[in-house]
Amino acid sequence: MSRYLLKRFLTAVLTVLFVFVLNFVLIRLAPGDPITILAGQDNPSQEQIDILKAKYGLDKPIFVQLLAYLKNLLKGDMGTSIIYGRPVFDVISERLGPTLLLSLTGAVIALVIGTSLAIVASRKPGGLLDNIISYIAYVLYSMPAFWLGLIVILFFASYLGWLPTAGMIDARAGYTGWAHVLDVAKHLILPAGALALVGVPAYFRIGRSSMMQVVKNDYVNLFKAAGMDRKKVYRKYLFREAMLPTITTFGIRLAYIIGGSAATEIVFAWPGMGTLVLSAIQTRDYPMLMGNYLILSISVAVWMILVDLIYAVADPRIRLS
């Protein structure tokens, strides 16, 4: 077990390092650089450009820059944002919370609704209810979250005016305490709802097919022949077994929780990491981008290990070795 974990940990470190180096090099090979933005648009002189480049160390070869970055990273320093002028770590930690709030809410709602619908629909496969739910699931499945986001903004925010169109708080109101929580919740409904709706079909379809699979298990007959109540067989046995593929799916989706909802964040102007990454790309804010990539790849790597551990607990047939 501990050997397995050590192996997985070392593989994860190597993967993260590889991803990091790739990103580090790629973004610098891409056209454009932060200096042009910093220097302004009125034709900066070569002298100005050279000074700025030297200031941020961009005059050195890529390899030297990489080593310098890694050296600082080992000391716990993720660098300073070229555009914000603040430590990258500080900016990211401000954005991490809102992103987690949005993505987790969306993911959990999708999981709960999708799985519940799966259980309802699998009771009578091919029945009217199953057909209706399956049809709606197909429609939702074909929609990108950001597009659905635009539609719900148009309808619920612009047309009906029930909910705010964008942002996480009403900045002018300056709420505190419970009023603040309520304010955030109000802003959360549309983006989290859009994310949840496009997430529902995956859980629905996986849960439904898995449920239909497990009811065919021979032990269902045994328990029925033994006089066991159908409900008990469902609750204790079938449900847990049917949930196994759902757990995997949920786990894999959670791994992309930080980066996965970027498009939705942008549509709703949600102050999360998605909007941060987008602006960092546009301004070629190298240190900010590297910081984001690092957090993203680390969270994916760690989460993959966690999912495997959870799966091994849920399914005794899985051995970690």
Next chain:
Amino acid sequence: MTQNPLLSLRDVNIGYRTPSGMVRAANDINLDLFESDALGIVGESGSGKSTLAMGILDLLADNAEVRGQAVFNGKNLIGLPEKEMRSIRWREISVVFQKSMNSFSPVYKIGEQIHDIYKVHRPGSSRAESDGAITRLLGVVNLTDRVLGMYQHQLSGGMLQRICIALSLIFDPKIVVFDEATTALDVVTQGQVIGEIKRLQHDFHVSSLLITHDISVVAETCNRVAVMYAGYIMETGPVRSVIEEPLHPYTQGLISSFPTLESGKKMIRGIPGTLPDLKEEVPGCIFAPRCPKAQEKCRKQRPQPQEAATQHTVACHFWGRD
């Protein structure tokens, strides 16, 4: 037989409703199972033998329709309310199923699942009580209580089938139904399990209803046999009498399609043709299209069971005549 039957089937008919019509899986079945009796129902796949047994216990799919009488303890099991049926299941009549590999849930330990089954008829009983009850029976099938702490995937097919056999006896039932209980096992394990079945028939005084396509299993474990074909019983009688002197052409074909140790180089004959479409109503004998002896009468008039020898009945117009 002078004693009263434990389970008595009278005019049992079972059909499956399908979009293209009713599939008649078992027709006009009349059978008796006595105390300490071992009755084998033999027939090829699709002959309706499992349907018959599961129909009596109301374990069939929702589209099955069961009619007739299956009297057990003075009660007709057919049409019995679900709650009353549940109290009879396992405590009075238990089942050993065919597919031993998936007979338990993969995500719980065997002992816990047995405890759940134990609690159905012994509510509030502790895990220790169920462990104790099953351990006593595991000995009969040559297993120890070690298996209770294991998961299904850690056990072999033979071991799982033994656990199922032990489990079937946990409430001292009157009848155990073996539904192709030895079919999925390899020959060696099959031999051992058959030995254990014989032992428990002897030691526990249970009556057994053994469903199989393998007439040699019936020969080893049963004293009486009913031969089923396409939903009809063709012949019933004492095992020796039926195997040594089969009267129905179908039974004769079935027996000659199994090799025996003594047969030497004799050809193993199959029965030409396949099972008829069970959705069609056949006025005559259901076996007539495949029967070497069939004549015009067989296609027009269904033969009724008649007693050909002591306790040996056969449903054929031209039984025994060659």
